Amino acid sequence: MDLDIDHLRSWIGREDSASEVLSPSLVHQFNATFDRTSGEAPGDIAPLLIHFCLAQPAVQTAGLGPDGHAARGGFLPPVPLPRRMWAGGEFTFQGDIRIGEEVRRVSTVRDVVLKQGRTGPLCFVTVNHEVTSDGRPVLNERQDIVYREAQNVAGMKTTPAPATVGDDVMQITPSAAYLFRYSAMTFNGHRIHYDKDYVRDVEGYPGLIVHGPLQATLLCQFAADLKERAPKTFRFRSLSTIFDTADFTVNAQTEGETMKLWTAQLGGPVAMEATAAW
Template identity: 60%
Template structure:
């Protein structure tokens, strides 16, 4: 598909600001979804990645597209490719978010690029978020969003990445069962309407996947929390990149290995290649 890249790049510099109070109830729901025992009283330090629960885009049902996402345009550029997913991101933590704080997110479209991949045209949109908690600047985040076309069943399938071996087990490893309730509750927690995460008939029959897809942000959250648990302190920097897809058809694992002052982390479906790779620094 040919894209009007000049038109799409005119969205660069577009901004959006949203705010919400991090309540005890929000943190309690976060902990219940991820099976974490968290302090929820006012003033308690909120968990990593709680900012993804804060002031998510909320549009009326009439403005939702067939995939469950808000219709194209508005803050994000109107990329005409139908498939949209997180490709990766990076966080720098400056300070903690506390329960009871009003958290504000100032977002800017920083780049729009088009590339040709094995499966066709890819459009990458980079969003920079600056997040404050009360009067404090607490977090800088880059999000990389990728749009791609629907696979054409009339064309031969693109070859798989050559020699994509099964992922190794890390020095530290934790199995995770991606149950439909987990995926649904995480979608609800982050107000993510994308149907591939909770609507199995849609995921199979419309988008052609073998099952529900485990959210990229959920994998990143689990890896960041795992890094914090293993090191006993939350990382100052955390970056991640999605390489392949995890479905709810079998268990997956969190893996971690120390590399000097850096921790390398990754997820993988049982018997599958690395799905998401991440790096944590303190």
């Protein structure tokens, strides 16, 4: 497939923005989804990474592509490769979002790069998100998105080594209800997270896929719980896929003022690895 990288790079510099007031009801739903407790009254500090549920793009249903994502060529460049995945990113925390404040997101396409992978071309799109709460800078996020050719996992011939177990471990059951709740909160229409027939018959996967942002949220919250305070920076990258076919673990290993974290399906390889720093 020929990709016109010059045309795709013309999207660099494009911006998108939106704002939303963080309500106590959304925090209540967020805590219920993650089986957590926190303050839910106006003025209380919001849970880490709840910004994924706020000010998200809301494309009309008629404007969605066959995979449930927004059709190509709006804010993000129209990369013609069929599979779009969240490859990783980094957060720098500058302050706290508080319940009842207006959260504003300003997103900018920073780079578009074409590379050649083992299975074909890969197109990486880097997006920067600046998040403010009642006008105060609270978070800067770099998001790495990768586009690639379709690949049926059943045809993969390599079997990565199983992940090690961390010093601290939490086990999660990725039920269909759990994944659907998170999709609903983040207004994510991507069918791989809730439509089992689609993900199996069209994309060739054995089960529903656990969201990258959901894994990042679990890892970041786990780090903050263990350290008893939010990190200053949190960076991560996705290495493999977690399906709803078995439980997965959230792992941590403290190394001084940094913490290594990772997720892995039971008996499977590392799915997402992360580093939190204070």
